[in-house]
Amino acid sequence: MTDATTVLTGDGQPAGPGQRDSYLNHGKGVLSWLFTLDHKRIGIMYLAVILASFFLGGVFAMFIRTELLTPGQTIMTADTYNKMFTLHGAVMIFLFIIPGIPATLGNFVLPLMLGAKDVALPRLNLASFWLWLIGASVAVASIIIGAVDTGWTFYTPYSTTTGTAVVAMTLGAFILGFSSIFTGLNFIVTIHKMRPEGMTWFRMPLFLWGIYSTAIIQVLATPVLGITLLLLIAERTLGVGIFDPALGGDPVLYQHFFWFYSHPAVYIMILPAMAIMSEVISVFSGKHIFGYRFIAWSSIAIALLSFLVWGHHMFTSGQSSLTNMIFSALTFSVAIPSAVKVFNWLATMYKGSIRLAAPMLYALSFLFLFAIGGLTGLFLGSLSTDIHLHDTYFVVAHFHYVMFGGTVIAFLAGIHYWWPKIFGRMYSERWAQVSALLIFVGFNLTFFTQFVMGSHGMPRRYYNYLERFTAYHQASTVGSFILMIGFLIMAGYLLHSLVRGERAPANPWGGATLEWETASPPPYFNFEHEMQAGDPYDLDALSWDPSIKGYVRRDPSSVLAAPRGAD
Amino acid sequence: MSAHEQSFVHIASVRLLLIVWVALIFGTWLTVSASNVDLGFLNIWIGLAIATGKAVLVALYYMHLRWDKPFNAFVFLSAFFFLFLFIGFAMMDTAQYQIDLIPGYSPGMGG
Amino acid sequence: MTALNFVGLLLARIAMGPDPDDGSFWMPPQVSTVARSVDWLFNFILAISVFFFILIVVVMVVFVIKYRRREGQQAQSSPSHNTALEITWTVIPVIIVIVIFFFGFKGYLDMATPPANAYEILVEGQKWKWSFNYPNGYVDENLHVPVDRPVRLVMSSADVIHSLYVPAFRIKQDVVPGRYTKVWFEATEPGEYDLFCAEYCGTSHSDMLAHVIVHPPGEFEIWLEKASNFLETMTPVDAGRKLFQVRGCQQCHSMDGSAKTGPTMLGVFGRTENMADGGTITVDENYIRESILEPNARVVAGFEPVMPTYQGRLKDAEIMAIIEYLKAPAGASQEE
Amino acid sequence: MTENAHLETDGLAVDHHFENADQQYQSAKLGMWVFLATEILFFGGLFVAYSVYRLNHPEVFIFGHHFLDKSLGALNTVILICSSLTAAWAVRAAQLKQIRMLKGMLLLTMLFAFGFLGVKAVEYNSKWKHGLLWAREYHPHVDHEEASEILITKEDFETGAVEGVVEDVTALQKVGDGVLAETETVLIEEAPAAAPAAEANRSTIAPAAEGPPGLATQGTEESSEKVIEVEPANAQTFFSIYFLMTGLHGIHVLGGIGAFMWLYLSARRGYFSTGHFTRVDMVALYWHVVDLIWIYLFLLLYLIE
Numbered sequence A: 001m002t003d004a005t006t007v008l009t010g011d012g013q014p015a016g017p018g019q020r021d022s023y024l025n026h027g028k029g030v031l032s033w034l035f036t037l038d039h040k041r042i043g044i045m046y047l048a049v050i051l052a053s054f055f056l057g058g059v060f061a062m063f064i065r066t067e068l069l070t071p072g073q074t075i076m077t078a079d080t081y082n083k084m085f086t087l088h089g090a091v092m093i094f095l096f097i098i099p100g101i102p103a104t105l106g107n108f109v110l111p112l113m114l115g116a117k118d119v120a121l122p123r124l125n126l127a128s129f130w131l132w133l134i135g136a137s138v139a140v141a142s143i144i145i146g147a148v149d150t151g152w153t154f155y156t157p158y159s160t161t162t163g164t165a166v167v168a169m170t171l172g173a174f175i176l177g178f179s180s181i182f183t184g185l186n187f188i189v190t191i192h193k194m195r196p197e198g199m200t201w202f203r204m205p206l207f208l209w210g211i212y213s214t215a216i217i218q219v220l221a222t223p224v225l226g227i228t229l230l231l232l233i234a235e236r237t238l239g240v241g242i243f244d245p246a247l248g249g250d251p252v253l254y255q256h257f258f259w260f261y262s263h264p265a266v267y268i269m270i271l272p273a274m275a276i277m278s279e280v281i282s283v284f285s286g287k288h289i290f291g292y293r294f295i296a297w298s299s300i301a302i303a304l305l306s307f308l309v310w311g312h313h314m315f316t317s318g319q320s321s322l323t324n325m326i327f328s329a330l331t332f333s334v335a336i337p338s339a340v341k342v343f344n345w346l347a348t349m350y351k352g353s354i355r356l357a358a359p360m361l362y363a364l365s366f367l368f369l370f371a372i373g374g375l376t377g378l379f380l381g382s383l384s385t386d387i388h389l390h391d392t393y394f395v396v397a398h399f400h401y402v403m404f405g406g407t408v409i410a411f412l413a414g415i416h417y418w419w420p421k422i423f424g425r426m427y428s429e430r431w432a433q434v435s436a437l438l439i440f441v442g443f444n445l446t447f448f449t450q451f452v453m454g455s456h457g458m459p460r461r462y463y464n465y466l467e468r469f470t471a472y473h474q475a476s477t478v479g480s481f482i483l484m485i486g487f488l489i490m491a492g493y494l495l496h497s498l499v500r501g502e503r504a505p506a507n508p509w510g511g512a513t514l515e516w517e518t519a520s521p522p523p524y525f526n527f528e529h530e531m532q533a534g535d536p537y538d539l540d541a542l543s544w545d546p547s548i549k550g551y552v553r554r555d556p557s558s559v560l561a562a563p564r565g566a567d
Numbered sequence B: 001m002s003a004h005e006q007s008f009v010h011i012a013s014v015r016l017l018l019i020v021w022v023a024l025i026f027g028t029w030l031t032v033s034a035s036n037v038d039l040g041f042l043n044i045w046i047g048l049a050i051a052t053g054k055a056v057l058v059a060l061y062y063m064h065l066r067w068d069k070p071f072n073a074f075v076f077l078s079a080f081f082f083l084f085l086f087i088g089f090a091m092m093d094t095a096q097y098q099i100d101l102i103p104g105y106s107p108g109m110g111g
Numbered sequence C: 001m002t003a004l005n006f007v008g009l010l011l012a013r014i015a016m017g018p019d020p021d022d023g024s025f026w027m028p029p030q031v032s033t034v035a036r037s038v039d040w041l042f043n044f045i046l047a048i049s050v051f052f053f054i055l056i057v058v059v060m061v062v063f064v065i066k067y068r069r070r071e072g073q074q075a076q077s078s079p080s081h082n083t084a085l086e087i088t089w090t091v092i093p094v095i096i097v098i099v100i101f102f103f104g105f106k107g108y109l110d111m112a113t114p115p116a117n118a119y120e121i122l123v124e125g126q127k128w129k130w131s132f133n134y135p136n137g138y139v140d141e142n143l144h145v146p147v148d149r150p151v152r153l154v155m156s157s158a159d160v161i162h163s164l165y166v167p168a169f170r171i172k173q174d175v176v177p178g179r180y181t182k183v184w185f186e187a188t189e190p191g192e193y194d195l196f197c198a199e200y201c202g203t204s205h206s207d208m209l210a211h212v213i214v215h216p217p218g219e220f221e222i223w224l225e226k227a228s229n230f231l232e233t234m235t236p237v238d239a240g241r242k243l244f245q246v247r248g249c250q251q252c253h254s255m256d257g258s259a260k261t262g263p264t265m266l267g268v269f270g271r272t273e274n275m276a277d278g279g280t281i282t283v284d285e286n287y288i289r290e291s292i293l294e295p296n297a298r299v300v301a302g303f304e305p306v307m308p309t310y311q312g313r314l315k316d317a318e319i320m321a322i323i324e325y326l327k328a329p330a331g332a333s334q335e336e
Numbered sequence D: 001m002t003e004n005a006h007l008e009t010d011g012l013a014v015d016h017h018f019e020n021a022d023q024q025y026q027s028a029k030l031g032m033w034v035f036l037a038t039e040i041l042f043f044g045g046l047f048v049a050y051s052v053y054r055l056n057h058p059e060v061f062i063f064g065h066h067f068l069d070k071s072l073g074a075l076n077t078v079i080l081i082c083s084s085l086t087a088a089w090a091v092r093a094a095q096l097k098q099i100r101m102l103k104g105m106l107l108l109t110m111l112f113a114f115g116f117l118g119v120k121a122v123e124y125n126s127k128w129k130h131g132l133l134w135a136r137e138y139h140p141h142v143d144h145e146e147a148s149e150i151l152i153t154k155e156d157f158e159t160g161a162v163e164g165v166v167e168d169v170t171a172l173q174k175v176g177d178g179v180l181a182e183t184e185t186v187l188i189e190e191a192p193a194a195a196p197a198a199e200a201n202r203s204t205i206a207p208a209a210e211g212p213p214g215l216a217t218q219g220t221e222e223s224s225e226k227v228i229e230v231e232p233a234n235a236q237t238f239f240s241i242y243f244l245m246t247g248l249h250g251i252h253v254l255g256g257i258g259a260f261m262w263l264y265l266s267a268r269r270g271y272f273s274t275g276h277f278t279r280v281d282m283v284a285l286y287w288h289v290v291d292l293i294w295i296y297l298f299l300l301l302y303l304i305e
């Protein structure tokens, strides 16, 4: 590994003379990024495009909230509004949150945690990124050629009869599905085949357990989304009459197909979030994680049980009563492993040494918000209450609490936690706290009001609403603007950190997983040594070194296996 | 995973390949003949049993599962497990709500 | 942080003012026999949720305060797992959710099994209109029901999926093309309540509303009798106007000259229309009749052939009335 | 009966992030199996649709499958089994570095695959000619260009050669074991001697006294009564499912041909002389799954009774 001379790093910052070789400056030019096989670069490219998608989805959200400021028309027509929430939902789900954590942080961190040089199948990894790009382009193209107005669920027969660009959007989602499958497949293989010496299954960092469980769902559920969307496309283009009642098809069967994927998909969203939580809470409490095995097993349990509950989205759909009852009963089973995790995280904080740095602030808001989101799932899982609450804003609030309050908040925790590792720079802690606070307050104002109006009977996907819901909607809209300001601040200080941020030490937080053993940002081949793994939560093995403003291992040889031969 | 583990690959003999081939052809003949005998509801199950027998032969011998890591077989089988789950629930539900359906409803078929 | 959140909630509460529909903080008024049990379960789950939520937040806050990192201080040691404890907090939620499931299931059984003597009303959903067919053949755009009497709705859809939702009754059921779905309720308070379409169905989904009018004892029959006779009691023009509203025509046809999904009906009679196949047509009685019964036989240029047929759904006398209404000068159609 | 061999790992190029050839091979293999699992669930959706419709409307499937040609289906099954044999053989050849044998087997496999598609094309063509397509394109009709296959024509009714058949049947044509009528798709079947003609789903157009000429030989000698079965409602569903399943399968066959082509070119370039055989192994695994799926499709679509 030679010292590089002055080169441009990937994010455009000039690297100082004599700067160490890192994956960021290992190759130059756009092509060295677009066709890289390096999991770290792929992770960063994913991060860029996925945050862009989040921004796009967020813009749609702000249009939605602005329109709902008053009943009737505020800024757009009904047809435009219907397209807005469809695009908001579809972009947020298919482009942003499903690939979200695994493709970005998972890609970057997973091989590092394994002490490996890369994922097992780097070409597939790149292919998955390209599929994402293609799929996203097709989906975004649908916006240009007339957008879609079906809701992100594409229920037939509305989706087979509407005149909007359903085929383009579903084709996009179909391609994105394969991107997701390949990511999951890759992680399964990597975790099976590339664990370093000493890392038995129960010595894996819990982040890996979470990503692994996610991958199981990605691999087993996503193909069904694929065939569902393919059938929908065939329905529209050829008229195959499987889902379209006009041709003898069954629209409720479509819903079974859709939710067979899309329910497990919500755990594709939350499991990686939980995975991040286990790392962050332990590290910022300065404590060994509590109940490792329960947390690990509960991830697998959630993944498997998630396949048994899809019918809870269909309690009022015409699904038979017997099926309703079975699905309601099974639904509650998923709540148990989630509860286990929450309690274990709390117990981890017990007698700890808790630092309220930005990642931990997000972790604490996660606990707060996910508890609300998850607990409101109980109202929905229970049959008689769901009949009333289904398709109202109560559901909208529920899923924003779990998806935003859960996944997005944990994603932010993860971004702040690994940011120094990824870019080798620190961000402004003070601004991070301000934005975390704004997001927390804005979020609750936006969506807690929606629980109340939902249980009062405000249906979702409503462009127009009765006078008496106005106050709720307006409070919600105000909240969403606070939320937006929080995000703009975040975008500001993170961008600033890329250029001006203080240099980060290898281990700024005192994490004991392997990614903290290499430089920030890591060199091209990740580690100078072959690594071996110890207990990933043995935080006592580290001590603070004020001279480098970071943590160092008391006994570095405990993680080093043989030195690496020249590659 | 570890360097000291010996690489181990199975190579199927020509004889084995041919024997399996004969068995598969025989299985095909058997399914076709079985379908010509009217055994009521049993037909479908017998057919499925023979087809599954053929599938198992292909998987075990042509796909080397018999000598492969058990985990690979587990992965493959779990796909079937989740598929049956899907089929099972879907069949249970659709059968239950049949009475609500308007028989032969298909206004778009033009007749 | 929690304090701030409570401030947020408080602000929201103040902004909302008193509960607008006379319900409680969470729920609209209870107007059906099942509402009470639904609300009971809702409150039960709410109590459990609040308990666990407060537990979690309090524990979290206490830990954060008590074990806050202080200069040079390390975490104290404590076990990193405790099987008995972990099993406890696995089993307790298991028991709780079983209880919740049980009550939800029990409440649902009541909602799913209508009493034998229920009064039956046929409901049809179409974009973006509800029609309620009473046993005597009368069709209304609102749902009128007697108080204290089980009512069963047998529902079907003419196009896409809709969903009939009456928050005050706590009932909701999708209306699916190609099948009959059913729902029942027994209203307990006379009054007027909202009925929503809860399944997204396109442009005017949020305007696919109706009222539920619960009549005091004895008055429902009187209302039905009077309403059913409108062809006799009203002038043909008025009856036509009513039909035009009730039967969903105005969802697609305006009376003010603007084109909606279909051409405006303002001054339609005697108008010369260009047809999609290139010909022209002067609108007369026969053409209107044909448009209603076989809408796609001849399609007006510039419009999609999406108008549903009313064959078998409108009686001859009713079509006559509609024709009279469409013939009437604009003034007649303005008056309310 | 079997030979075990230790792979020579020395001298094989190993990607930089792997420690040795075995790890690389096992990773690829696990990856492939996971991919095959996704394939099962991908196709699985169609099997769900099949099961649901077949369970609820068996008459549609009974009716529809008569129009498929069992013998062509069986032929294709045999072809695919042969291709599986050659694919498995190709793996063996690659493992043993028998390059000529490998190339031969790859060529044979591709040949079989094309053969399969050819037979499929014949079948599709016949459906096409009679309008037996998926729902929106489902317009069954007699193909008058194939005059020789037409069993009964309008004249037969007029001359009284056939009695008792409803009037608007103007021509009957046999397609597979099914019979198409000009105005209605009907099926001529043996009526069980004792059973009354009007079973629930066997609504009859008319029990033709003699049975239409030309069909008499079809039946067994004992029961002479023929029932013309009317097309059940939503018969199009069968053909939708038929085309979806065989179509998706056909696309997989095409993909397989592409993959074998790639292997063949690699073989010609000498790639497999180095001892790498992972690629052949992976493609063969994929191909066997394509075969596996067909085994079920053949049973479920052609052999319904």
Ligand code: HEA
Pocket: A153, A266, A267, A269, A270, A312, A313, A331, A332, A334, A335, A336, A338, A339, A340, A342, A370, A371, A373, A374, A375, A377, A378, A380, A381, A382, A386, A389, A390, A391, A395, A398, A399, A402, A403, A406, A407, C052, C053, C056, C092, C093, C096, C097
């Ligand atoms: C990240 C995504 C995510 C997650 C994690 C969840 C988690 C859960 N969801 Fe949610 N859900 C969605 C995303 C998600 N959901 C989406 C997107 C929709 C709507 C889609 C649409 O229609 O557009 C939806 C809709 C939805 C419905 C359908 C509502 C309807 O349309 O009528 C139901 C019904 O059962 C439901 C239930 C649950 C349950 C029981 C959980 C459980 O997993 C929750 C478990 C968690 C806890 C229980 C909290 C933690 C535990 C404790 C605090 C301890 C105490 C606990 C006990 C005593 C049990 N969800």
Ligand code: HEA
Pocket: A051, A054, A055, A057, A058, A059, A061, A062, A064, A065, A085, A086, A088, A089, A090, A092, A093, A096, A097, A150, A151, A152, A153, A396, A400, A403, A404, A408, A446, A460, A461, A462, A463, A476, A480, A483, A484, A487, A488, A490, A491, A494
């Ligand atoms: C991940 C999922 C996700 C996320 C995060 C959000 C976020 C938000 N959603 Fe979401 N929403 C859905 C998924 C999501 N939504 C889905 C699936 C539906 C159902 C659709 C359907 O019915 O079909 C829905 C529906 C939905 C509705 C209901 C519409 C209706 O039924 O009529 C509403 C209404 O208020 C709403 C509002 C919002 C708001 C205000 C946000 C805000 O939180 C958004 C805040 C974000 C921003 C303002 C972007 C700011 C970003 C930047 C400035 C850049 C940041 C850069 C860096 C961090 C570097 N959403």
Ligand code: CUA
Pocket: C125, C126, C127, C128, C161, C162, C163, C197, C198, C199, C200, C201, C202, C205, C206, C208
């Ligand atoms: Cu009708 Cu929504």
Ligand SMILES: [Cu+2]
Pocket: A262, A263, A266, A309, A310, A312, A313
């Ligand atoms: Cu769900």
